Amino acid sequence: MRISINTREEVFAAVLLIPCLLFVAVFAFYPVLYSVWLSMHRIILSLPALGRKFIGLGNYVELFKDEIALHSLANTFLFVIISTLFEVLFGLVIALVIHRHFRGRGLVRAAVLVPWAIPTVVSSQMWRFIFNDKYGLVNFLFYGSDVTHYRAWLADPFFAFSAIVIADVWKTSSFAALLILAGLQAIPNELYEAARIDGANAWHQFRRITLPLLRPVLLIALIFRTMDAFRVFDLVFVMTQGGPADSTNVLQFYGYKKMFAEGLMGYGSTISVLVFVITFVVALLYIRVIGSGLMQGKV
Amino acid sequence: MNNMRLSTTMRMLKYLPLILIMFLIALPGCKERKESDRITIRFVSWKPNQPEVWKEILGIFEKENPDIRVIREIGPHSSTAFHDLLTQKLKNKSRDVDVFFMDVIWPPEFAAAGWALPLDGMFPQSERRKFLDGTIIANTYKNRIYGVPLFIDSGMLFYRKDLLDEYGFQPPITWNEMVKQAGEIVKKEKQGGSDIYGFSGQFKQYEGLVCNMMEYILSNGGRIIKLKTGKSGLTEKPALDAVRFVRDRIIGKIAPEGVLTYQEPESLDLFIQGKAVFLRSWPYAWTISNDPEKSRIAGKVGIAKLPHFKGGKSYSALGGWQLGISSYSNNIKAAWRFVRFLTSNRIQKLYAMKAGKAPTRKSLYNDPGILNMNPHFAYMKDVFISAYPRPVSPLYPSISNILQRYFSKAVSDPNSDIEKEAASASREIDRIIALTK
Numbered sequence: 001m002r003i004s005i006n007t008r009e010e011v012f013a014a015v016l017l018i019p020c021l022l023f024v025a026v027f028a029f030y031p032v033l034y035s036v037w038l039s040m041h042r043i044i045l046s047l048p049a050l051g052r053k054f055i056g057l058g059n060y061v062e063l064f065k066d067e068i069a070l071h072s073l074a075n076t077f078l079f080v081i082i083s084t085l086f087e088v089l090f091g092l093v094i095a096l097v098i099h100r101h102f103r104g105r106g107l108v109r110a111a112v113l114v115p116w117a118i119p120t121v122v123s124s125q126m127w128r129f130i131f132n133d134k135y136g137l138v139n140f141l142f143y144g145s146d147v148t149h150y151r152a153w154l155a156d157p158f159f160a161f162s163a164i165v166i167a168d169v170w171k172t173s174s175f176a177a178l179l180i181l182a183g184l185q186a187i188p189n190e191l192y193e194a195a196r197i198d199g200a201n202a203w204h205q206f207r208r209i210t211l212p213l214l215r216p217v218l219l220i221a222l223i224f225r226t227m228d229a230f231r232v233f234d235l236v237f238v239m240t241q242g243g244p245a246d247s248t249n250v251l252q253f254y255g256y257k258k259m260f261a262e263g264l265m266g267y268g269s270t271i272s273v274l275v276f277v278i279t280f281v282v283a284l285l286y287i288r289v290i291g292s293g294l295m296q297g298k299v
Numbered sequence: 300m301n302n303m304r305l306s307t308t309m310r311m312l313k314y315l316p317l318i319l320i321m322f323l324i325a326l327p328g329c330k331e332r333k334e335s336d337r338i339t340i341r342f343v344s345w346k347p348n349q350p351e352v353w354k355e356i357l358g359i360f361e362k363e364n365p366d367i368r369v370i371r372e373i374g375p376h377s378s379t380a381f382h383d384l385l386t387q388k389l390k391n392k393s394r395d396v397d398v399f400f401m402d403v404i405w406p407p408e409f410a411a412a413g414w415a416l417p418l419d420g421m422f423p424q425s426e427r428r429k430f431l432d433g434t435i436i437a438n439t440y441k442n443r444i445y446g447v448p449l450f451i452d453s454g455m456l457f458y459r460k461d462l463l464d465e466y467g468f469q470p471p472i473t474w475n476e477m478v479k480q481a482g483e484i485v486k487k488e489k490q491g492g493s494d495i496y497g498f499s500g501q502f503k504q505y506e507g508l509v510c511n512m513m514e515y516i517l518s519n520g521g522r523i524i525k526l527k528t529g530k531s532g533l534t535e536k537p538a539l540d541a542v543r544f545v546r547d548r549i550i551g552k553i554a555p556e557g558v559l560t561y562q563e564p565e566s567l568d569l570f571i572q573g574k575a576v577f578l579r580s581w582p583y584a585w586t587i588s589n590d591p592e593k594s595r596i597a598g599k600v601g602i603a604k605l606p607h608f609k610g611g612k613s614y615s616a617l618g619g620w621q622l623g624i625s626s627y628s629n630n631i632k633a634a635w636r637f638v639r640f641l642t643s644n645r646i647q648k649l650y651a652m653k654a655g656k657a658p659t660r661k662s663l664y665n666d667p668g669i670l671n672m673n674p675h676f677a678y679m680k681d682v683f684i685s686a687y688p689r690p691v692s693p694l695y696p697s698i699s700n701i702l703q704r705y706f707s708k709a710v711s712d713p714n715s716d717i718e719k720e721a722a723s724a725s726r727e728i729d730r731i732i733a734l735t736k
Contacts, residue, residue, distance in 0.1 A: 044694070044734070045386070045390060045412050046407075046408040046409075046411045046412045046693040046694060046696075047411060047412075047693060047694070047734065047735065048411070048412055048413055049411075050734075067723075068704065133555065133556070133557030133560065134557065134568075134569070147494060148494060151556070152555065152556040152557035152559060152560055154559075154560045155556045155557055155558075155559035155560050155711065156556075157711070157712070240504075240560075241503065241504055241505050242504055243503055243504025243505075243559070243560075243703075243707050243711075244503075244504055244559050244560070244707050244711040245504070245704075245707045245708040245711045245712060245715075246504070246704050246707065246708060257700055260383045260386070260387070261379065261382065261383065261696045261700065262694070262696045262697040262700060263386065263390075263408075263412070263696065264697070
């Protein structure tokens with residue numbers, strides 16, 4: 001029996017895909033499905049006598065009655081909305097700036113990426129110092145050497161929350177900028193030339209050419225940032241541990257506490273699954289509502 | 300021909316990464332095991348403050364026990380982070396753990412989860428009697444013992460001896476006295492142009508907050524968990540009053556608002572910079588605040604029992620570390636020899652003299668060598684004996700998280716509704732306790 005070259009290549013391609021599929025199955029599908037399975041059990045590590053009791057959706061019912069969980073969910077949403085908004089906005093501004101030709105552009109472009117390159121744990125520690133009540137930079141900027149007026153920013157629920165947002169915006173605006181810059185570079189220069197001949201000013205060019213053509217990239221930046229922001233953990237872990245007064249307690253940190261500190265494997269998994277579902281739904285929504293055009297190839 | 304061979308090589312090269320990966324996967328499987336008649340035990344420890352002392356101690360052990368090799372695995376310094384690492388290993392029934400450190404609040408959890416081995420056979424009553432009572436109680440769960448205490452900690456009041464002398468004060472007996480003294484000293488010092496606060500402590504939302512707040516509540520005659528009923532005592536008047544006192548008279552008043560972000564190191568920094576009259580901390584602060592290289596107030600520090608409220612008595616939160624043996628260990632006998640060695644008289648003495656850690660064996664508090672190096676131990680023995688454990692429960696981590704949240708909410712907002720927050724925290728604590736019944 002002769003196998004055509006095409007079929008042979010297809011079989012070969014399929015064989016080559018197996019390791020990759022295995023990898024995804026082991027490292028992506030299995031953990032997610034296992035979390036879902038765990039979330040339907042009551043498992044308390046320090047009370048092994050209770051065993052692994054299957055309770056169906058019991059944990060989910062409890063989750064929606066758990067005031068602290070709902071509070072941290074609200075915190076998370078607030079964090080996501082505010083930080084994503086600013087990140088994409090600043091990202092756009094930065095991208096527009098570094099897209100222009102000027103002396104030392106290469107240097108500036110590299111510098112813009114620095115925050116993104118620093119591990120979050122390190123930058124969180126840095127921001128913790130910046131907001132310090134005794135020697136922090138923020139205090140110095142506001143009050144100079146008048147130490148008697150120095151404030152404990154992270155001791156105030158409102159400012160502590162703002163501090164986390166600021167740290168996140170600082171770190172990830174450059175990521176958004178990078179994505180948007182790539183989008184800017186893909187816009188053909190002729191469009192601007194034609195517009196200029198037609199007498200369009202800079203604002204018109206931005207409104208009628210840049211923004212519409214950037215839409216797919218902006219969408220991608222939004223999706224990436226929203227999903228990432230939902231999973232915020234390290235900033236809270238390093239800067240505030242959820243305090244003061246639970247004002248910076250976010251869902252992922254709450255889940256971590258339940259799972260690793262308190263040993264509630266079932267309930268902790270329930271929180272992880274919730275985060276997973278939310279990010280998944282958000283991604284779907286973005287693509288359906290804003291990006292319907294993008295998926296069909298017409299931008 | 301030549302060309303063909305080259306392209307074959309090139310094709311092979313394409314698969315090189317794949318081959319490398321497979322090789323890497325196979326590698327651990329064929330790792331050579333060294334033949335040796337020495338028993339290896341693995342000791343999971345936090346990152347010590349005095350690594351050189353630990354090196355010396357382990358050196359002595361290996362010299363005296365040539366048949367045992369100790370591999371030390373060093374985890375994070377913070378108790379909470381160390382807990383997460385250690386329990387992760389024990390959860391997975393790891394064989395790579397023989398001996399481990401336990402914080403004073405963990406034995407019930409480790410016992411109930413089956414992670415810590417009961418030591419009753421090796422650690423008999425007669426031997427236990429030689430240790431401070433509180434430390435043995437902390438290691439006992441359902442009448443069995445799960446750890447051997449190595450050193451003890453308890454909350455203490457540090458004060459600026461020079462300033463109290465200057466203004467003619469004795470160390471405060473009650474919290475009100477402390478607030479009054481602090482207020483007066485700060486006022487006068489500020490007129491002299493010196494920038495100083497009255498008090499420093501640990502009020503960030505974390506485990507230390509529970510210790511600090513517990514001391515106020517107990518010293519007002521309140522309880523976190525009522526002894527008789529085993530239920531939350533947070534909604535009772537003494538407990539509510541104590542919390543209100545901290546909110547209204549301490550935070551943002553004699554203590555800077557920043558204490559709401561302080562753990563031990565930050566609170567100690569303020570004190571050793573000479574910027575606080577009083578400090579609530581653990582005994583280790585004594586050595587550091589008297590070290591002229593680290594502290595601006597070396598030699599000007601006094602140490603006293605924590606104050607109490609009128610009509611109450613002084614209570615300190617009990618801290619300290621124990622050694623436990625993993626239930627999944629293959630080398631229980633060797634592990635026990637190691638634990639017995641570390642908690643022996645002479646090693647505790649060495650540890651007390653070189654690292655300033657307070658021993659758990661009663662007799663060492665009369666040891667002239669130790670008292671010479673740590674004169675405050677003689678006086679602190681009282682405090683250690685009366686130190687009070689935090690709620691004993693296998694679900695302590697859950698209880699602690701509820702308490703941390705409640706205390707942080709109650710003291711960080713001057714307009715907080717303490718009764719309401721206390722009621723909701725009580726409900727949750729009672730729900731958790733009910734699970735263990």
